[in-house]
Amino acid sequence: MTTLAVDCMGGDHGPQVTLPACRHFLERHPEAHLLLVGAPDSLSAFQHPRATALHASEVVAMDDSVEIALRRKKDSSMRVSIQQVKDGRADAAVSAGNTGALMALARYLLKTVEGIDRPAIASPMPNAKGGATTVLDLGANVDCTEQHLLQFAVMGSALVSAMNEDEAPSVGLLNIGEEVIKGSEVIKRAGELLRAAAASGDLNFLGNVEGNDIYKGTVDIVVCDGFVGNVMLKTSEGLATMVGGFLREEFSRHPLTKLAALVAYPVLAAFKKRVDYRRYNGAALLGLRGLVFKSHGSADAFAFEHALNRAYDAARHKLLERVQARIAHARPLLVSPADDAQPLEKMLTSS
Amino acid sequence: MTTLAVDCMGGDHGPQVTLPACRHFLERHPEAHLLLVGAPDSLSAFQHPRATALHASEVVAMDDSVEIALRRKKDSSMRVSIQQVKDGRADAAVSAGNTGALMALARYLLKTVEGIDRPAIASPMPNAKGGATTVLDLGANVDCTEQHLLQFAVMGSALVSAMNEDEAPSVGLLNIGEEVIKGSEVIKRAGELLRAAAASGDLNFLGNVEGNDIYKGTVDIVVCDGFVGNVMLKTSEGLATMVGGFLREEFSRHPLTKLAALVAYPVLAAFKKRVDYRRYNGAALLGLRGLVFKSHGSADAFAFEHALNRAYDAARHKLLERVQARIAHARPLLVSPADDAQPLEKMLTSS
Numbered sequence: 126m127t128t129l130a131v132d133c134m135g136g137d138h139g140p141q142v143t144l145p146a147c148r149h150f151l152e153r154h155p156e157a158h159l160l161l162v163g164a165p166d167s168l169s170a171f172q173h174p175r176a177t178a179l180h181a182s183e184v185v186a187m188d189d190s191v192e193i194a195l196r197r198k199k200d201s202s203m204r205v206s207i208q209q210v211k212d213g214r215a216d217a218a219v220s221a222g223n224t225g226a227l228m229a230l231a232r233y234l235l236k237t238v239e240g241i242d243r244p245a246i247a248s249p250m251p252n253a254k255g256g257a258t259t260v261l262d263l264g265a266n267v268d269c270t271e272q273h274l275l276q277f278a279v280m281g282s283a284l285v286s287a288m289n290e291d292e293a294p295s296v297g298l299l300n301i302g303e304e305v306i307k308g309s310e311v312i313k314r315a316g317e318l319l320r321a322a323a324a325s326g327d328l329n330f331l332g333n334v335e336g337n338d339i340y341k342g343t344v345d346i347v348v349c350d351g352f353v354g355n356v357m358l359k360t361s362e363g364l365a366t367m368v369g370g371f372l373r374e375e376f377s378r379h380p381l382t383k384l385a386a387l388v389a390y391p392v393l394a395a396f397k398k399r400v401d402y403r404r405y406n407g408a409a410l411l412g413l414r415g416l417v418f419k420s421h422g423s424a425d426a427f428a429f430e431h432a433l434n435r436a437y438d439a440a441r442h443k444l445l446e447r448v449q450a451r452i453a454h455a456r457p458l459l460v461s462p463a464d465d466a467q468p469l470e471k472m473l474t475s476s
Numbered sequence: 477m478t479t480l481a482v483d484c485m486g487g488d489h490g491p492q493v494t495l496p497a498c499r500h501f502l503e504r505h506p507e508a509h510l511l512l513v514g515a516p517d518s519l520s521a522f523q524h525p526r527a528t529a530l531h532a533s534e535v536v537a538m539d540d541s542v543e544i545a546l547r548r549k550k551d552s553s554m555r556v557s558i559q560q561v562k563d564g565r566a567d568a569a570v571s572a573g574n575t576g577a578l579m580a581l582a583r584y585l586l587k588t589v590e591g592i593d594r595p596a597i598a599s600p601m602p603n604a605k606g607g608a609t610t611v612l613d614l615g616a617n618v619d620c621t622e623q624h625l626l627q628f629a630v631m632g633s634a635l636v637s638a639m640n641e642d643e644a645p646s647v648g649l650l651n652i653g654e655e656v657i658k659g660s661e662v663i664k665r666a667g668e669l670l671r672a673a674a675a676s677g678d679l680n681f682l683g684n685v686e687g688n689d690i691y692k693g694t695v696d697i698v699v700c701d702g703f704v705g706n707v708m709l710k711t712s713e714g715l716a717t718m719v720g721g722f723l724r725e726e727f728s729r730h731p732l733t734k735l736a737a738l739v740a741y742p743v744l745a746a747f748k749k750r751v752d753y754r755r756y757n758g759a760a761l762l763g764l765r766g767l768v769f770k771s772h773g774s775a776d777a778f779a780f781e782h783a784l785n786r787a788y789d790a791a792r793h794k795l796l797e798r799v800q801a802r803i804a805h806a807r808p809l810l811v812s813p814a815d816d817a818q819p820l821e822k823m824l825t826s827s
Binding site: 251253267301308309312335336338340341351353355357359361362366368370371376378384385386391393395399 | 603615618619650652660687688691692702706709713715722723726729733739742750
């Protein structure tokens with residue numbers, strides 16, 4: 126039996142999205158158990174033999190600061206969900222709430238794994254090969270050192286090997302050219318560390334990759350700092366929205382193009398399914414002593430269920446143990462400078 | 477009469493793309509004159525009353541290092557083209573050659589404008605409003621200070637005001653959240669400088685923007701460092717290629733979908749035209765004492781002609797004088813630390 130703690134109140138839509146997703150998830154996973162965390166009123170209508178309601182009196186709002194989430198709302202559905210993981214009552218927690226608050230609470234309650242300075246956010250992105258490229262960090266850490274990038278590479282490798290049953294997933298370092306001499310000073314030093322980790326058998330590092338390689342599917346894992354990762358993610362969302370909007374506009378321009386849309390409908394639906402980002406929902410917060418997954422705040426039930434699926438798969442495939450084992454193996458390469466302790470207040474992430 | 481110096485040998489395709497583009501450009505612009513720079517054999521067939529052939533014995537290859545372009549190939553078509561601008565025989569130079577070499581040669585021959593430490597690469601990107609968002613820097617400068625970002629904002633404003641006849645184009649600072657407290661240390665300090673420049677009337681600064689704002693068209697100009705800009709650009713290219721490929725695949729899957737493609741053809745063609753990146757070809761190298769435009773290396777004749785158009789418009793709208801005037805006005809805010817001189821060898825750009 127695998128148990129997930131679900132923050133039913135988080136996200137833009139709360140229980141009206143999370144509960145239908147939970148019901149469908151339970152139907153599809155006969156060995157799953159859910160701890161539904163939220164306001165009693167919201168949860169009372171949900172009855173399922175493998176679901177248990179857990180009451181929480183507060184909700185972290187999408188625009189609450191880390192400060193408020195950490196110090197004021199001590200009985201929030203988000204916090205209670207993570208607490209279930211800490212107390213061993215759940216194998217993973219899932220929330221669509223505000224990223225900054227989720228990361229801060231997860232870090233405060235669960236602590237980081239030894240050898241890891243900073244947890245990172247990792248998410249799969251669709252690629253042209255029909256698979257997914259996992260990218261990290263997507264916004265938890267804005268100023269990264271080469272050591273952080275190495276840690277991200279090790280954690281990302283653990284994630285992909287757990288999810289895809291691939292013992293040596295390939296890693297690329299996001300850069301502005303493939304040549305070793307390219308990039309910022311941090312990136313060049315990170316390249317050296319990653320090559321050392323490849324030499325010691327800790328990583329399957331293939332070298333530098335460029336932005337287009339994410340969607341080409343050149344490597345399984347792309348490592349970057351959280352600033353670059355977040356810009357990449359948001360830019361992609363913006364471009365996809367614009368392109369989708371243009372396509373809709375052209376097909377609805379006048380009666381004849383509407384007729385064409387009708388004829389092309391099955392093709393357009395198949396196309397839409399292929400680029401449906403909802404299937405890639407569910408980012409992992411890596412480097413913590415417990416599993417936490419983040420759903421997009423605007424997720425609908427279909428998307429939220431995908432985040433539940435990812436958390437479920439990660440728990441069943443022992444992601445936590447794999448991250449810890451990989452980090453232990455790479456331990457000689459991972460140094461944690463004492464002056465690098467990052468106060469929680471600085472974890473300025475965006476949701 | 478406005479004169480452009482065209483590096484006819486540059487790019488992946490050389491004269492077979494640049495010359496047809498030049499011919500079409502001359503037909504459309506009765507007041508334009510072209511200096512066609514390249515190998516005598518390649519140019520001999522081109523005859524036009526407003527075109528003059530200028531011979532250059534060497535070509536900078538797409539993978540030539542900056543070192544080779546600068547020190548070995550002193551009679552390259554790229555260098556001779558820029559030299560025409562320096563000598564006052566051309567109002568702007570256009571090349572589809574290797575970006576790193578072009579930037580290095582332009583910087584070496586033309587020098588930077590007073591008050592500017594580092595030239596930047598600026599290009600328009602299509603946006604959902606049907607217009608374009610100009611983004612800089614796209615890869616010339618990987619490690620930027622807040623001062624550089626301020627300089628980019630001033631130069632970008634000059635570019636957009638010259639091209640769009642808009643005296644106060646809006647500027648956004650690319651960040652991972654809209655709040656002032658978000659982002660890396662450099663970005664936060666850059667935000668302060670940009671707000672100061674807004675207060676002194678040097679910029680129409682609207683604040684932080686996120687990656688999706690580029691395609692939304694929230695502001696006219698988006699400022700970022702060259703690493704982030706280059707990743708953004710390459711990621712966009714990768715995503716657009718993947719999405720286009722999926723759409724093609726779905727429509728060519730079997731006879732019925734091919735029939736649907738036939739019916740939808742006019743709509744798909746209209747859509748394709750709207751997202752055709754070739755219409756946005758032609759990046760400006762800003763901050764130099766002369767105008768240089770860079771075409772994408774893989775440009776076809778249609779795309780290369782757009783780069784010629786942009787250089788022509790920039791020259792006619794006195795872009796150089798506008799950049800210099802804006803920089804002079806913002807001079808009190810622009811400090812050039814003496815230790816910031818960046819050796820040419822460090823200008824590691826990617827094409």
